Amino acid sequence: MTYFAPSRFAFRDEDIFDLLGIGFGPSNISVAIAQREMAPELRCLYLEKRDSFGWHDSMLFDDATMQVSFLKDLASFRNPRSHFTFVNFLHSQARLADFSNLQTLFPRRVEFHQYLSWCADFFKDEVAYGSQATCIERVTHDGTPLFQVTVHDVDGERTVLARNIVHSGGLIxxxxxxxxxxxxxxxxxxxxxxxxxxxxxxxxxxxxxxxxxxxxxxxxxxxxxxxxxxxxxxxxxxxDDSPFVNQVFDPDEADTFFDAQDRTRDKILQMHATTxxxxxxxxxxxxxxxxxxxxxxxxxxxxxxxxxxxxxxxxxxxxxxxxxxxxxxxxxxxxxxxxxxxxxxxxRPSSACAIMSSELQSQVTTGEDGTPLFARDYSLVTSLDADTAVYAPHMTERQHGLTATLLSRMAVRSGEIINSVREKAASHRRRFPRTEQVHAAG
Ligand SMILES: Cc1cc2nc3c(=O)[nH]c(=O)nc-3n(C[C@H](O)[C@H](O)[C@H](O)COP(=O)(O)OP(=O)(O)OC[C@H]3O[C@@H](n4cnc5c(N)ncnc54)[C@H](O)[C@@H]3O)c2cc1C
Known part of the structure; x- marks a missing residue:
């Protein structure tokens, strides 16, 4: 039997994860935070191809500042009382008072990088660093429909089974x-x-x-x-970061944008590209x-x-x-x-479909322009069983708006994804009960 071993736990090949995250950048870190706070019963694993956490560090100029307010951190807009707010990070570093004297909402990117690293560290046991997802396939395992992800790491290739996948592969x-x-x-x-x-x-x-x-x-x-x-x-x-235009990034506007007609959405994207x-x-x-x-x-x-x-x-x-x-x-x-x-x-956003088997790709529903369609919960619309899904929030600009690749709405979006995964996983477990074990590795 082979073992797939992120830092502290070893997972047997036949273990099934409720949520398998591909990428552990800000987007999936905020998913991990939402999961820990909202649905700790879910079994999760995140794959990150880098050997350790990093946020665009090859462009991290010393004096570059954030383009969004620190209030749009990985948790605050969903849960301002979260342990994982930027304010709590500052407090933990004994810098809250010093930061406040800067009188700014826009920290330097180097400081936000520290904040993101600090958050990522709380999830060490759920992240397999140095592990690249190379293929997503649909399989039936002991009569249970699942996703199987091929993972490439220093030891070669292995596979992981999951009910749901959150692909947050970032930008290329x-x-x-x-x-x-x-x-x-x-x-x-x-x-x-x-x-x-x-x-x-x-x-x-x-x-x-x-x-x-x-x-x-x-x-x-x-x-x-x-x-x-x-x-x-x-x-x-x-x-353009003027207040009325900035409302395009507000969490409440996600529904407005999603419910609009295609041509209206395209118009908004074009008109407000400079945001x-x-x-x-x-x-x-x-x-x-x-x-x-x-x-x-x-x-x-x-x-x-x-x-x-x-x-x-x-x-x-x-x-x-x-x-x-x-x-x-x-x-x-x-x-x-x-x-x-x-x-x-x-x-360009990395594509979840690019690493799907051709059979799985053929089950993804596309719009008139041939691009994949997404449901409101950021999952790809497919012809698959409704209790399993591939979410790819960073690919949803066309339907969910300008925030798809940005931090602005990440906290709230992650809560929405976790609510959806929780419902699907519960229903899937009821329909396909089986024994699953996670073993502590000595
Ligand atoms: C220089 C720069 C500055 C920015 N500043 C801001 C800002 O101030 N405000 C803002 O809102 N946005 C900013 N952005 C936009 C940026 O997209 C977001 O800040 C944020 O990085 C998005 O998070 P993410 O997790 O979706 O993507 P990423 O941060 O790109 O993380 C994706 C992760 O997935 C991993 N990965 C990819 N494919 C695989 C795979 N197959 N298997 C395993 N792991 C994989 C990557 O290694 C990476 O760690 C900036 C972007 C850049 C380039």
Whole structure:
């Protein structure tokens, strides 16, 4: 018999989990918190491919701040009395008074990273780190319909059985033009892992006009690089965090959005895209402008802009990167040679369907545009037995709104998922009773 062993417990292959989480980033940590507070009877296991917890640490600039209020932590909006609030974290670190003197709702990302790590630590016994889910299949085990997940870890491959799956695989870096990924051309997501190899004075092109692109431009300037910012717009647009527009993120608005017609939802997503990552924090826009202007005063600007431009393709030869730039203002495509290209060109949600067997994929219901449909409880609509489900909350932007990949509604959303899993698991157990055991590993 083989054993699947996250830190303290060993699980036998034939054990069945009520909830198997794929990924242990903020989304599934908040699911774990909701489960512990609302349904401790559920048997859960989380798979995380990283060897330890980390939250976008390759973009964790020392002075970058959160884009949402700390009140939108992993628990407060669902249960303000939770042990897992950001305020309780500060209290546990003896920093509550010091933090309050900052007079801000927006902590630095490094501090929020500490908070998330602190939360994750309380679930060590339920998380198998270094374990990547590679395939989800539908199986019938002793007459019981279940999901079987293949897991790849340091010891090879094994399988886990579960009634329900919560896939929170997060975002995947996206580069929208043909370019080889090398040490000279890379996605901005890897910036802090790569800058050690960029010598001071190098000429770096940064493609993109969102929050990450602006943060990277500022960071590279401070590292002594010469930067060409390639903007698909005329200039950086400020993120809209004004109060009425921000209500689009309120937990109560989930129903409004979900119940709206497709075309109305699409309109809202389009109209308010700058509430999300495509807009830049206004203070940061002003700081970059001030740095650019200072360069003008001193006659030694290291920042230039190519406006209304898109990269059509990039190639590398030796130490030189050649960009083909489609310039909408000039109505022409021109070449630009630089030393490095950083693509701050956005992300796409990872797809739960991408790791499903083709048989399971064929049971997922899709809309007219071919994308999967979701129920209000964030589970994929399928032709499977209603007592088992695959939830993929980060894939639900089209139906549940702009918060799908953000922190804003995570706490409440996780409570909704746990309520749904609890009901399904109870019904499934009644219909398919069997003996299940979890063994303490010596
Ligand atoms: C630099 C940056 C800053 C951001 N700042 C903010 C912010 O201030 N406010 C905000 O609301 N949002 C922010 N976001 C958006 C971000 O999506 C959320 O903050 C948050 O990370 C979403 O949590 P998640 O758990 O869904 O995804 P992730 O944090 O990406 O976590 C997903 C986890 O799943 C794991 N995983 C993936 N596939 C598998 C698999 N097959 N098997 C096992 N494990 C797997 C990954 O290793 C990862 O740990 C930011 C994003 C970036 C890139």
């Amino acid at each position: 870096p996206h580069i929208p033009f043909p370019a080889p990924e090398t040490d000279r051309i890379f996605h901005g997501y890897h910036i802090l892992n790569r800058t050690g190899s960029i010598p001071e004075g190098s000429h770096v092109a940064v493609a993109g006009a969102g929050q990450s692109a602006a943060e990277i431009v500022q960071y590279l300037l401070r590292q002594g690089a010469r930067v060409t910012a390639i903007l698909p717009r005329f200039g950086y647009m400020p993120a 999300n990552y495509s807009g830049v924090d206004l203070d940061l826009v002003k700081e970059i402008y001030a740095d650019w202007y200072q360069g003008r005063i001193l006659g030694q600007s290291r920042l230039e802009f190519r406006r209304m431009c898109r990269i059509a393709g990039a190639t590398v030869e030796g130490s030189s990167v050649t960009l083909q730039i489609a310039d909408e203002l000039a109505g022409a495509t021109t070449a630009l040679n630089v030393d490095y290209l950083v693509c701050a060109t956005g992300f």
